[in-house]
């Protein structure tokens with residue numbers, strides 16, 4: 001597996017200074033960034049504690065249990081810029097598809113629609129295409145994530161899409177396939193857009209057996225993780241006793257990542273640092 005950044009690089013990543021053409025400009029840059037960071041920290045996505053479809057397919061029990069128990073964040077390094085960019089692009093995409101309906105006089109696209117694949121885990125699906133009977137999710141990705149999606153389905157994306165698909169079936173709408181549309185967020189052109197699809201049902205309504213199996217597994221896992229989170233909240237279980245699945249793609253963005261904890265036994269999860277630290 002490729003390593004996007006090492007724990008050392010991660011720890012040296014923040015906080016960086018911003019710059020400007022003069023001392024005043026450099027100070028002003030800090031103030032502008034502060035507004036972005038403050039606003040990002042208050043965004044509903046950051047504050048929400050109920051887990052949506054995008055989080056249920058994460059492989060690491062410890063991360064999901066920690067989120068379910070609303071444990072305090074220990075990762076103060078992860079930069080919110082990709083998520084700010086993603087939020088803005090999602091809003092733009094919703095407008096683009098909604099207005100495409102008007103431009104073409106059709107009711108083809110349904111953007112940003114609430115779905116309930118599971119009563120405890122509702123979510124909002126990016127896009128339903130009534131012509132293709134597909135459920136689409138926009139991912140605005142950097143280069144390394146674009147490369148990964150070209151190779152195959154990351155489990156959490158597939159689970160997220162299956163849950164959205166189930167949500168649409170629950171609304172009585174047909175879903176033939178689920179689709180991830182990966183847009184090259186850091187490239188200069190849209191030419192790198194890559195679409196990956198997955199067959200969802202045999203006839204629009206009857207789930208394929210492999211999808212039933214994966215959804216059942218996820219619901220079982222989610223119930224087990226909820227039970228562990230209740231034990232953590234009751235003080236009967238320490239979060240560091242919950243099984244962890246360190247993964248470079250996940251840990252650096254995990255709210256509980258703190259590589260220093262491999263050495264100081266303080267709060268947080270050492271994540272991938274444990275693998276590279278002799279005593280970890």
Ligand code: SF4
Pocket residue numbers: 060061062063244245246247250251252254255256257258269270271272
């Ligand atoms: S840092 Fe990594 S191993 Fe630890 S809880 Fe987060 S995802 Fe799991």
